[in-house]
Amino acid sequence: MSELITLSKKDSRFRSYIEGTFSKELRALPIQSLNVNTDAEQVTFRIFPVHEVKQPLWGFHWLQILKVRNFLLVAFPIFLVFIKNSLEGNLQDPLTGCLSAVGALCLMTAVNLRNDYLDHLSGLDRLHPQSGSHAIQKGWVTAAQVQKWSFVYLLAGIIFGLPSLWLYPKIILLVGIFALLGIFGMTSYQMGLKYRRWSEWTVFLLLGPLLTSGMQYSLGSQLDLQILWMGLLTGWLSVFYMHLKNFDQLMVNNQAQFQNTMTWLGFEKGKKWLFSWWLLFALIFQAYQFHFSSLFWQVIFLSGLILVTLPFWKALRSLKSPLGSQMKTMNQIGQMAILFVMGLWILQGLWLFWLQP
Amino acid sequence: MDIRNSDIKIFDPRDFPAYLPKLNTLYDDLFSGGKGFRAKLIRLFAEHLKIPNKTETLLAQTIEFIHNASLLHDDLIDRSQLRRGKTAAWLRFTPEYAVLAGDYLLARVMVNLSGYGNIRLVQYTAEVISDLLEGEWLQDYLVGDLNIELSQLDRVHNLKTASLFKWCLRAPFLALDRYEPQMHTLLEEMGTLLGQLFQRSDDLLDYDIRNNEGKAVLGDLKSGYLNSFAAFATRGLTKSDRLKLKDTKTLEDFQQLLGGKSQFELTVKEFDEKNVFLIQLYQHHLKTLAHYLSEDEKPLLQQLEPLTEILYWRRKPS
Numbered sequence: 001m002s003e004l005i006t007l008s009k010k011d012s013r014f015r016s017y018i019e020g021t022f023s024k025e026l027r028a029l030p031i032q033s034l035n036v037n038t039d040a041e042q043v044t045f046r047i048f049p050v051h052e053v054k055q056p057l058w059g060f061h062w063l064q065i066l067k068v069r070n071f072l073l074v075a076f077p078i079f080l081v082f083i084k085n086s087l088e089g090n091l092q093d094p095l096t097g098c099l100s101a102v103g104a105l106c107l108m109t110a111v112n113l114r115n116d117y118l119d120h121l122s123g124l125d126r127l128h129p130q131s132g133s134h135a136i137q138k139g140w141v142t143a144a145q146v147q148k149w150s151f152v153y154l155l156a157g158i159i160f161g162l163p164s165l166w167l168y169p170k171i172i173l174l175v176g177i178f179a180l181l182g183i184f185g186m187t188s189y190q191m192g193l194k195y196r197r198w199s200e201w202t203v204f205l206l207l208g209p210l211l212t213s214g215m216q217y218s219l220g221s222q223l224d225l226q227i228l229w230m231g232l233l234t235g236w237l238s239v240f241y242m243h244l245k246n247f248d249q250l251m252v253n254n255q256a257q258f259q260n261t262m263t264w265l266g267f268e269k270g271k272k273w274l275f276s277w278w279l280l281f282a283l284i285f286q287a288y289q290f291h292f293s294s295l296f297w298q299v300i301f302l303s304g305l306i307l308v309t310l311p312f313w314k315a316l317r318s319l320k321s322p323l324g325s326q327m328k329t330m331n332q333i334g335q336m337a338i339l340f341v342m343g344l345w346i347l348q349g350l351w352l353f354w355l356q357p
Numbered sequence: 358m359d360i361r362n363s364d365i366k367i368f369d370p371r372d373f374p375a376y377l378p379k380l381n382t383l384y385d386d387l388f389s390g391g392k393g394f395r396a397k398l399i400r401l402f403a404e405h406l407k408i409p410n411k412t413e414t415l416l417a418q419t420i421e422f423i424h425n426a427s428l429l430h431d432d433l434i435d436r437s438q439l440r441r442g443k444t445a446a447w448l449r450f451t452p453e454y455a456v457l458a459g460d461y462l463l464a465r466v467m468v469n470l471s472g473y474g475n476i477r478l479v480q481y482t483a484e485v486i487s488d489l490l491e492g493e494w495l496q497d498y499l500v501g502d503l504n505i506e507l508s509q510l511d512r513v514h515n516l517k518t519a520s521l522f523k524w525c526l527r528a529p530f531l532a533l534d535r536y537e538p539q540m541h542t543l544l545e546e547m548g549t550l551l552g553q554l555f556q557r558s559d560d561l562l563d564y565d566i567r568n569n570e571g572k573a574v575l576g577d578l579k580s581g582y583l584n585s586f587a588a589f590a591t592r593g594l595t596k597s598d599r600l601k602l603k604d605t606k607t608l609e610d611f612q613q614l615l616g617g618k619s620q621f622e623l624t625v626k627e628f629d630e631k632n633v634f635l636i637q638l639y640q641h642h643l644k645t646l647a648h649y650l651s652e653d654e655k656p657l658l659q660q661l662e663p664l665t666e667i668l669y670w671r672r673k674p675s
């Protein structure tokens with residue numbers, strides 16, 4: 001049996017309810033928030049026993065909380081750097097490289113968890129139900145637990161990164177920039193990194209050139225043009241993914257007065273922007289292949305890009321409104337395009353690795 | 358409480374000038390037969406908040422003007438042939454006249470309200486009208502979309518249906534220069550809940566649930582619009598089954614698509630349960646509202662409590 005309780009932000013119990021620390025036997029789920037993110041905020045909680053929480057299967061539970069889907073955005077550039085160096089016979093220090101890779105994944109997880117925690121505290125996950133892992137909203141874990149885990153992953157990320165810092169001091173500079181940008185994005189903005197215009201460039205740097213360069217150094221290798229080019233492409237692709245999500249949530253973001261490039265551009269210009277972003281990615285990617293790959297792969301990638309670009313263009317063209325199922329379809333096609341390009345690129349790497357003498 | 362037709366229709370002699378006979382005939386036709394539920398809601402507040410008679414009449418007429426203007430536009434957009442059992446205005450008087458008549462009502466709202474002199478009330482009313490139109494635009498895009506989700510429809514209903522309920526709850530306080538932000542946010546949320554419940558109940562009529570008014574069955578679906586109940590009921594259907602929705606001609610066809618009559622009834626029960634939670638939330642907010650009312654005003658809460666009975670369950674409160 002559940003009951004409702006409304007607490008004002010000024011109430012001394014508010015913090016313990018929102019963080020879920022008020023009781024060990026009970027859970028408080030915010031179901032409605034008034035005057036979100038202001039001093040006059042009031043939250044209505046549904047209180048019910050912890051054993052009534054519908055927990056998914058253990059594994060799925062953690063996949064969702066840790067946002068394993070987003071791991072791909074970090075794991076993919078790392079894979080590319082590893083395979084490139086391996087093909088060139090340049091894997092000077094694979095152990096340190098592997099430790100750094102795990103460290104990067106831990107840091108990504110820490111940032112994700114911290115974001116979920118802050119979104120919950122500020123009420124953004126109520127205004128914006130699509131955001132976050134939904135784990136706190138569904139009562140699987142409390143906000144306080146998420147916060148605790150974010151520190152654990154942050155610590156793990158630092159520990160795994162220590163060997164690289166020790167052995168290759170050059171990357172101190174890169175890691176420093178990486179960490180600073182991440183922390184700045186998480187804490188400096190009142191509404192979090194993802195709800196600011198131009199924050200895409202931070203994402204571009206973090207999941208693009210900074211990541212590929214950092215990995216290159218931690219493998220004991222030197223920076224080169226291909227690594228920067230890879231970073232440009234993976235960063236660009238990550239920002240495309242971000243634009244895609246922001247465009248899908250255009251109406252909600254607009255109504256809640258969140259700012260990002262898509263809300264600034266609006267629906268029609270946003271459509272054009274999204275397609276231009278993808279098209280530019282396709283062109284840069286094809287140029288990359290032209291420069292670094294054989295004719296065989298150039299043709300494969302060109303055909304592949306045409307194959308995914310056409311349905312995406314068609315889905316965007318048929319979009320008439322930010323509301324409705326067509327938006328979801330367009331988003332799915334866009335995400336499929338990202339996965340297709342990633343898959344093909346991974347296949348290319350593995351193929352070349354296989355053929356290598 | 359009784360609402361006389363003339364009470365709702367005329368606020369100022371200049372509202373419906375005699376030299377526009379066609380306009381007057383159109384309004385006579387439109388205003389007769391309505392239940393005046395929103396005006397009654399205003400009267401409820403007026404009685405307990407001690408609102409002067411003239412202000413009360415202005416508020417009651419304002420909401421009815423806006424509501425009727427929205428009906429004129431809505432019927433034309435939906436190409437509905439009947440309104441309150443009579444031929445819809447756009448069919449009887451041409452679409453051009455229906456649009457003009459709706460616009461004229463909204464213009465009169467602004468003339469009358471601005472004459473009252475409360476700028477915050479004027480601004481809020483203009484926002485509500487803007488929300489209504491936004492909702493109308495968005496809803497038009499959803500016609501023919503058989504994959505729409507309930508949460509998306511809620512957004513449209515929040516703009517279209519709920520905005521009028523929100524106005525009914527907030528405007529009386531604004532008219533009395535009572536602007537406590539927390540109270541207004543609370544009233545806004547209560548209006549949203551009432552609007553959602555009313556809309557969902559209205560959508561159930563289309564599937565002959567609690568259809569005491571004898572509303573035409575499957576009207577929405579036949580015109581290609583998946584309403585809130587249909588969106589909820591069809592959420593688990595496969596793509597091919599969804600396509601069959603286009604060919605659904607009878608309620609039995611629809612029930613068959615869901616897996617038979619018993620499955621349909623189970624879905625209605627689930628839908629009701631979902632909405633019972635909204636009712637629970639509304640009742641909870643009523644208790645919070647008590648903090649903002651004086652002792653004299655608190656009997657208003659008892660009057661507001663049974664609204665969900667009327668709006669969702671479509672029954673007179675016991």
